[in-house]
Amino acid sequence: MTGELSPIDRAKFVAAKRAADMVEDGMRVGLGTGSTAAWLVRCLGEMVRDEGLKIQGVPTSTRTAALAREVGIEVVSLDQAGWLDITIDGADEFDGDLNLIKGGGGALLQEKIVATASDQMVVIADAGKEVETLGAYPLPVEVIPFGWQTTRKLIEETLVSMDVLGRSAALRMNGDAPFVTDEGNHILDLHLQRIGNPRQLALVLNQVPGVVENGLFIDICDRVVIGFGDGRVEVRDINEGTIEHDRVDMAENDNLFTDLAD
The missing domain is CATH 3.30.70.260 (ACT domain)
Structure with a gap:
């Protein structure tokens, strides 16, 4: 099934899968909105089902809330959670300072509130979302x-x-x-x-x-996970000044693709 995915969808998936590995048992997790964030929710749902991961998810839209419940993630409100350990979300553009343009999916208000109520915000994106200067995306x-x-x-x-x-x-x-x-x-x-x-x-x-x-997210994003169509991922940490390279094996996750509909 993974062979049927476009290179961009493969890039989105590997970024989401790598970011999902940052989520630990007991965490309160902000769940973003959009096509890339949907991969993340699916990955976390698989971890809940197959590995017994216990987390509370705070969705940034009604669409994300519905998907999270569908895959078995416990959904709570931000007021119930209080403060979040991590928020993982996509971006329409990001620059070298990890400034973002978000809101292509129409959820920028809740996304910004949830992201700023987190110890860390991680952006997941395909390599095409990186720009030298923000603004090409509306x-x-x-x-x-x-x-x-x-x-x-x-x-x-x-x-x-x-x-x-x-x-x-x-x-x-x-x-x-x-x-x-x-x-x-x-x-x-x-x-x-x-x-x-x-x-x-x-x-x-x-x-x-x-x-x-x-939709300008300034000094909010801590890390970006960039996915590539061949399975490579790059993780940049703006606070630590580090860049890590990794690879995600997509063949082991075929069950994620059987019913995904972004």
């Missing part, structure tokens, strides 16, 4: 529905003084209707092309009335 900004068009205009006016190349903001749609987050908000996707100063932009965006949160 930056999601969660806004309240009331007056969202005014909020968009204020954001676009604010971008004039920012170190970015593009300044357009588009309302994310779900078919013919606006996309709605788990909190009942909308998302504006900012097409910036290049973000020269992510830290400044993250701070300024959150001062715009109507903005709930933005």
Whole structure:
């Protein structure tokens, strides 16, 4: 079955499998949202079923919560857990300082809350998500529905003084209707092309009335696990300044692929 996976899916799986090995018995684990995070949830579910791993999972979306329950992970709320040992999540982009763009799946608010309530955040990604400068991927900004068009205009006016190349903001749609987050908000996707100063932009965006949160994760990620289609993984630790190389044997995990549907 693994031979039927695309190289990108194989890369996502090996990154998730390597990160799952960082989870220890008794941990409270933040579970990310998105296609790569779904591999992680499946890997942890297999460990719960086959190895007797006992963890509590705090999901960052209703989709992740449903998948976690499906594979046998005990699901609790962040308020119930209090503080987390580790959060493992994907990213739409990451740079050399492990600054991230997240929110492609529409769960950036819960993802940021959960990640910052953790002793460590680990990002899992395929090698194509690494960039020299953030911004090629549209930056999601969660806004309240009331007056969202005014909020968009204020954001676009604010971008004039920012170190970015593009300044357009588009309302994310779900078919013919606006996309709605788990909190009942909308998302504006900012097409910036290049973000020269992510830290400044993250701070300024959150001062715009109507903005709930933005998808720039600055000084939050501790480690990134990068997967490659041939089974190789690279683990970078921003705090320790280390880089480790490993390999994941995909053949032993065929049962993970039989019913996976991201």
